[in-house]
Each structure stands twice: as C-alpha cells, then as structure tokens.
Amino acid sequence: MSKIVVVYFSGYGHTKRIAEVVAEGAKAELLAIDSEGNIPDAGWEQLAAADGIIFGAPTYMGSAPWQFKKFADATSKAWFTRAWQDKVFGGFTNSASLNGDKAVTLISLQTLASQHGGIWVSLGLPPANKLASTREEVNNLGGSVGLLVQSPSDAGADAIPTGDLETARQYGARVAAITARLK
Template identity: 80%
Template sequence: MTKVAVVYYSGYGHTKLVAENVAEGAQAELIEIDQEGNIPEAAWDTLQAADAIIFGAPTYMGSAPWQFKKFADASSKPWFTRAWQDKVFGGFTNSASLNGDKQVTMIAMQTLAAQHGGIWVSLGQLPANTLASTRDDVNNLGGSAGPLVQSPSDAGADKIPAGDLETVRLYGARVASIAARLK
C-alpha cells in the first residue's frame, strides 16, 4: 500500500480543513506543524516511511508563515542524508484573497521538494475560466503547480468554497496515484 503524509501548518483552522480534505483524497496521514513550528518526533519517522509527502501552509504576507519555514529548515537533517530522495511531493496553499501571492508559497514548496531530490506533482486540472464558471467549480482559481484555495478573511473554514475543497481532494488522490505508480 502507498503511504502518503500531509504535513501542514494552520494558523486559524482554514488550512487544517484543507489538509483534511487533501488527506481524504490521498488516504494520507496528517502531520500538523504546531504553533511553535515543530512536529512530533515520531512524525519524522512517518515522513521517512512515506512514499509521498504533501506540504500545506497558508500564504501570509506573500509567503508561508515562519512555522512552516521552521519545519522546512528542520528538514535539513533528512536532506543531508538524502533520506527523501526520489519521493513524490506535492503542496497546497490558501489565503484570504483570490490571488494573494499564493504562487510564491507554491514555488517555495516546489523548491523544498527539489532540494530533497523529490518529484513534484502538478495539479493536473484544467482551470474553470469560462463566463459560466463559479466558485463551486474545480480549479476555479486556475492553479497549475498545486491547489490554490481562498479562505474568506471574515468567515470560518466552513465558508471555503466547495470547488476549492473538491480541487484539493482530487489533488490528494492524484499525488497518491502517481506515488503508487512510481513505487
């Protein structure tokens, strides 16, 4: 069986809901980065055993928050031994704005995966970009590197558009499927 881990940071609960939906699609184990930027020690073993790792973080002020960056920096230990070499990687992000400079966060996640010698999985979904498109459509924000999610700043996670949540579920399944084929 293919093992997938979703490692994420959530500041206000929006990214947690997104991570849960990604994990549902990928049949993955969730690893939450805490408010101090740490993961449980046993989670490093989970990441080591995973065939695929999916990163998740909100986009704050044009990049991932410091807690995700602290995790990324701590991953230098497996980087040094090439422990994650040839693993399948993916990532997702969300912000309150439709754009919100999410692409910068996605590029940072892709770069982290590349530094580990990983294989990045693109979103693989056409954008919903016609006049008839709505926020309930899959990939309505037009991502390609990975899922982009919009979380209204004045509402809870339950107001994340259905199309965004379906996009991330499908992406989780895509990452797991590609990892299974490469295993």
Template identity: 60%
Template sequence: MAKVVVIYHSGYGHTQRFAQSVAQGASAQLIAIDADGNLPEGTWETLAAADAIIFGSPTYMGSVSWQFKKFADASSKPWYTQAWKDKVFGGFTASANVNGDKFSTLHYFMTLAMQHGGIWAGTGIIYNNTKASQRTDINYLASSGGPIAQTPGDAGADEMNTGDLETGRQYGERVAALAAKFRG
C-alpha cells in the same frame, strides 16, 4: 497502496480543513505543525517511511508561515543524507485574497521538494475560464502547481468554498496515484 503524509501548519483553521480534504483524497496521514512550529513525536520517522509528502501552509506575506519554515529548515538533516530523494511531493495553500501571492508559497514548496531530490506533482486538473464558470467549480482559481484556496478574511473554515475543497481532494488522489506508480 502508497503511503502518503500531509504535513501542514494552519493559523486559523482554513489550511487545516484544506489539509483534511487533501488527506481524504490521498488516504494520507495528517501531521500538524503546532503554533510554536513543533512536530509531534515520531514525525521524522513517518516522513522517512512515506512514499509521498504533501506540504501545506497558509500564505502569509507572500510565503509560508514561520511555523512551516521552521519545519523546512529542520529538514536539512534528511536533506544531508538524501533520505527523501525520489519521493513524490506536492503542496497546497490558502489565503484570504484571491491572489494573495499564493504562487510564491507553492514555489517555495517546489523548491524545498527539489532540494530534497523529489518529484513534484502538479494538479493535473484543467480549469475553466468561460462566462459559465462558477466560483464553486473545481480548480476555479486556476492553479497547475498545486491546489489553492481562498476564503474571505472574515469567514470561518466552515465557510470554505466547496470547489476549493474538492480540488484539494482530487489533488490528494492524484498524488497517491503517482506515488503508487513510482513505487513500482
């Protein structure tokens, strides 16, 4: 079994709930970046030992939160030694708007993964675009690069869309399966 780590920042609890769904699917260890952008003790060692790393952040102003960016900037030390080269990477994001420029956040994650010499895992989940489609369908928001979630700004994390959460869970399964294949 591949060792998968989900590292994320959550501002209001939505990204945390999404991270929990992704981690459930991947049987992954969750690591939360705190409100000050700090990491728990031992995080860098945990990431070094992982076969796959999945990034998560809310989309704020068309990109990751500053707390996640602080972590990304600090990852220049493992970048310098290529410590994460050939790991499988993935990412997910959530915002209040249907679009909200979430793809900018996913592309940020992809770029970070590529700078580390990683292998990016897309969702691999087909989406529907028929009149019969429902908002609770899996991958209803139609993202191939990584799962995205949308919850109205006045709704709590407990009101997140079940289809979005299931998309995250299935994505976690996919990343873990791909990491296991690459492990040999």
C-alpha cells in the same frame, strides 16, 4: 498501498480543513506543525517512512508563515543524508484573497521538494476560466503548480468554497495515484 503524509501548518483552521480534504483524497495521514513550528519526534519517522509527502501552508504576506519555514529548515537533516530522495511530493496553500501571491508559496514548497531530490506532482486540472464559471467549480482559481484555495478572512473553514474543497480532494487522489505508479 503507498504511504502518504500531509504535513501542514494552520494558523486559523482553514489550512487544517484543506489538509483533511487532501488527506481524504490521498488516503493519507495528517501531521500538524504546531504553533512553535515543530512536529512531534515521531513525525520525523512518519515522514521517513512515507512514499509521498504533501506540504500545506497558508500564504501570509506573500509566503509561508515562519512556523512552516522552521519545519522546512529542520528538514535539512533529511536533506543532508538524501533521506527523501525520489519521494513524491505535492503542495497546497490558501489565503483570504483570490490571488494573494499564493504562487510564491507554492513555488517555495516545490523548491523545498526539489532540494530533497523529490518528484513534484502538479495539480493536473484545467482551469475553470469561462465567463459562466463559478467558485463552485473545480480549479476555479486556475492553479497548475499545486493546489490553490481561497478562504474568506471573515469566516471559518466551513465557508471555503465547495469548488476549492473538491479540487483539494482530487489533488490528493492525483498525488496518491502517481505515488502508487512510481512506488
């Protein structure tokens, strides 16, 4: 069985909830980035031992928050030694708006994975883009690069649309399946 780690930062609990659902789908371990942008020392060993890594960050003001960026910059030690070369990567983001410039955050996560020589897994799901489509359908935000989630700003993580949660679960399973195939 492949070892997958979901490493994420969550400011208000919404991204944590998505990380949990993605991890459930991928049968992955969770690794939280703290409010100071750090992971535990053992977290670096956890990432080194992983076959796949899924990045997760909210989108604040059109990009990942500084805490995730601090973590990303700290991965330069792994980059320098090519420690994550050929690992499988995926990523997700959420914001309060339906769009909220989430694509910018996803592309930055994909770029980070590519800088490490990783293999990026797209969402792989068609969009729910018919007139009758609802927020309860899978990929109702129409993502393709990775997982997009909308989290209402005036509600807790329990208000994340069920379609987004199911998309998260399926994306985690897709990353796990591709990681297993390539391992």
